[in-house]
Amino acid sequence: MIEFQNLYKAFDGKNVLQGLSLKVRDGETVVVIGYSGTGKSVALKHIVGLLHPDAGDVIVDGQAVGTLERDALTRVRQGIGYVFQFAALFDSMTVSENLALGLRRRGLGDDEIEDRIREALALVDLSGTGDSMPAELSGGMRKRVGIARAIALRPRYILYDEPTTGLDPVTSAVIDRLMVRTREHLGVTGVVVTHDMRSAYTVGDRIAMLYEGRIRQVGSVAEIQETEDPVVRQFIEGRAE
Amino acid sequence: MLRPYLFLHAAPLPFFTSCAPTVFGLLLLPVIEAIGRRSISAIEALGRFGHFLMDMVRGLRDVGIWARLVVVQMRRIGVDSLPVALFIAAFTGVVLALQASYTFTGAVPLYFVGTLVGKTMMLELGPVLTGLALAGRVGASMAAELGTMKVTEQVDALETLAYDPQSYLVVPRVLASTVMFPVIVAFAIAVGIVTGWLTSLALLDLSTSDFIKGLKLFYVFKDVWFGLLKSASFGLTIALVGCIVGLGTRGGAEGVGRSTTRTVVFSAILILVLDAFWAVILL
Structure with missing residues (x-):
């Protein structure tokens, strides 16, 4: 289980997270929605210790990430796959090498690594692209390789940072289907950060809206769709006022 | 307030x-x-x-991660930098021989050209000119590469894959640079002396035996290790500056450009300061 406990974070005096609390139960996918710049990605980065909280903490499998030493943090990270907004593929490596890097760190043998790469690329419909360089791929393909890199690790948790941002509607739908397929095939717990409501309704078991640094409302897809909270309503309907 | x-x-x-x-x-x-x-x-x-250095020392424990990467970096830093270093050294040797002859103007025996070329290449110009040239080539390249990785979240990706960026990115570069700089400088010194000798033969009517006599005249082994020690410290400094500035990059392409420039400027300044430091301490 992942639990945000009263998380605070500020950058250069600007308060971004102001008491964020949220529980993500095992096996479910929680979608965090909210306006741009409200700290959704910041919250996600606290789960893997890329950022340190000013106050509060994120608890992953009973361990407070912000307090962990280097080795313990490495062990927590080995159970988490992270899909970055712009894929963050290593541009000096081929697609296969990108996928192999994390697997090698987990001490797997060459044959096992090869099997995992083949399986992960097949799952994202990119079989045969193993020898391509990231620069040769389209934006959507790069995102799918980013997802393949995460799922090849067979993690307990997958974190998606704006997985459909900047993609056309069809490619977005492909990514959404992929996220659902990943959860169904691998049974992983997911946290998805997005402001794409169609994506949120497709992949989320629950939706949480982050507003002014804390959770404004959290509920099932149906509950969010029927909400009477004017802030949440305005956001999900995409109204200017 | x-x-x-x-x-x-x-x-x-x-x-x-x-x-x-x-x-x-x-x-x-x-x-x-x-x-x-x-x-x-x-x-x-x-x-x-200080924090960066402590993290780097901790990263040294992950031998399994950096050992293979050091070899790659040694090739990139060492072998790929050799042509630039040798080119500079070759012309430095020519100029040193001619300037020595011009300065002596018959008042000092001509075989002292060998002394001046040898001493200057080993003690000063070999290490410092190579260091300054490679601050541009190696330091700038490290800052640009790591800076780009930083702003495109590749460094974060590395961390989420359970790699310590210090072990994976910094330690191999710093070790390779520290080890390879003395090797490059040793070749540069040798080339500078050879071109100084060839210039003396062709343009100064100095015989090989006289050049070697001058070369040996005040030679002490310290000349060699002093130059190589200095160059190792330059290699360490350039790599550290490149890594620290590169990993501290913010703000996209403009930030990468800024980091690259800062690395070259800081490295050049630090090389000259270190050069004076070693002269005060060891000479």
Whole structure:
């Protein structure tokens, strides 16, 4: 289980997270929605210790990430796959090498690594692209390789940072289907950060809206769709006022 | 918030009281504030540097991660930099021989050309010119590469894959640079001396035996290890600056450009400071 406990974070005096609390139960996918710049990605980065909280903490499998030493943090990270907004593929490596890097760190043998790469690329419909360089791929393909890199690790948790941002509607739908397929095939717990409501309704078991640094409302897809909270309503309907 | 000028306005010194406090506040206090801000950021930078070094030392434990990458970096830093270093050294040797002959003007025996070429290449120009040239080539390349990785979240991706960026990115570069710089400089010194000798033969009517006689005249083994030790310290410095500045990059392509320039400038300054430091300590 992942639990945000009263998380605070500020950058250069600007308060971004102001008491964020949220529980993500095992096996479910929680979608965090909210306006741009409200700290959704910041919250996600606290789960893997890329950022340190000013106050509060994120608890992953009973361990407070912000307090962990280097080795313990490495062990927590080995159970988490992270899909970055712009894929963050290593541009000096081929697609296969990108996928192999994390697997090698987990001490797997060459044959096992090869099997995992083949399986992960097949799952994202990119079989045969193993020898391509990231620069040769389209934006959507790069995102799918980013997802393949995460799922090849067979993690307990997958974190998606704006997985459909900047993609056309069809490619977005492909990514959404992929996220659902990943959860169904691998049974992983997911946290998805997005402001794409169609994506949120497709992949989320629950939706949480982050507003002014804390959770404004959290509920099932149906509950969010029927909400009477004017802030949440305005956001999900995409109204200017 | 209490500001320092509130106290300075009330200063009991006659000079201050005779001046209009607003003049003092308007002209001097912004300067003092700026100095204060600069001092605080300098202390913070020193703290970050110490922290970075501690993390790097911790990263040394992950031998399994950096051992293979060191070899790759040694090739990139060492082998790929060799042509530039040798080109510079070759022309330096030519110029040294001709300038020595011009300076001596018959007052000093010509075989001292060998002495001057050898000593200068080993003690000073071999290490320093190579260091300055490679600050541009190696340091800038490291800062640009790591800076790009930083702003495109590749460094974060590395961390989420359970790699320590210090072990994976910094340690291999720093070790390779420290080890390969003396090797490059050794070749550069040799090439500089050879071109100095060839110039003496072709243009100065100096025989090989006379050149070698001059070369050996005041030679001590310290000349060699002094130059190589210096170059190792230059290699360490350039790689550290490239990694620290590169990994501290912010703000996209413009930030990468800024980091690259800063790395070259800082490295060049530090090379010259280190050069003086080693001269004071060891000569």
